[in-house]
Amino acid sequence: MDVYSLVNQIKAVTSTDLEKAYAVFYWTSNNITYDMKSFLTDHTPPHQPKEVLKTKLGVCSGYAYLFKALCDELGLTSNILSGYSKGYGHDPTKPIEVSNHSWNSVYINERWFLLDATWAAPKSNDRSSLGSVNEAFFLTHPKDFIREHLPEDPKWQLAVSAIFIG
Numbered sequence: 001m002d003v004y005s006l007v008n009q010i011k012a013v014t015s016t017d018l019e020k021a022y023a024v025f026y027w028t029s030n031n032i033t034y035d036m037k038s039f040l041t042d043h044t045p046p047h048q049p050k051e052v053l054k055t056k057l058g059v060c061s062g063y064a065y066l067f068k069a070l071c072d073e074l075g076l077t078s079n080i081l082s083g084y085s086k087g088y089g090h091d092p093t094k095p096i097e098v099s100n101h102s103w104n105s106v107y108i109n110e111r112w113f114l115l116d117a118t119w120a121a122p123k124s125n126d127r128s129s130l131g132s133v134n135e136a137f138f139l140t141h142p143k144d145f146i147r148e149h150l151p152e153d154p155k156w157q158l159a160v161s162a163i164f165i166g
Contacts, residue, residue: 001053007073017076017108021115022138024070029120029133032058032066063118064102077107081114083151103149105156106139112158113139116149 010023035057038045046052047061049069058066064080071078085101103116120137142159151157 003049003053003069003073006053007070010070010074020074020076021071021078021106021108021113024067024074024076025115025117025120025138026133028063028067028070028117029137030122032056032063032117032121033123034118034121035059035062058118060102060118063121064104067104067115067117071104071106079105079156081105081151081153081156083149083153083156085150086148101149105158108139114142114145114149114156114158115139116145119148 006027010020010027014020014023032052033056035045037043038057039059045055045057045059045062047058047065049066052058052062052066061080068078068080080102081104082102101118103114103118105112105114107113116137120134122132122134142157146157146159
């Protein structure tokens with residue numbers, strides 16, 4: 001499978017920008033397996049969409065780059081965001097000092113939204129399975145998103161008075 005054939009499949013079953021964004025989010029979260037082995041060994045697997053589609057494995061950058069590539073081909077405006085997250089291994093007693101995660105924003109109906117296809121993914125290659133796609137990470141309200149995701153660029157908080165809650 002390549003980006004273009006996947007885009008054609010999505011175009012065949014969607015018409016609105018919201019439907020397209022959801023289809024990309026759902027497909028990416030449901031069909032790419034989180035590469036826990038690479039994550040735990042500090043090995044960064046390729047994040048290029050072609051490689052992620054080929055291996056069906058990725059860490060957060062792989063999910064984010066694939067989401068953006070698919071959106072680009074569908075005519076959706078999206079971004080890859082980097083920042084600080086309270087993900088696997090987070091220790092609330094220690095400050096988060098290094099950017100450690102990637103996710104996306106998407107522009108729909110004249111408004112920016114946040115999403116994280118990685119955190120929505122239901123499976124990883126360490127043999128764990130979390131069930132189904134966690135749709136709470138699709139177009140998540142900024143006040144909820146910032147509880148676990150703090151972008152490097154504050155404008156992507158998409159909230160005037162948001163705080164990073166410990």
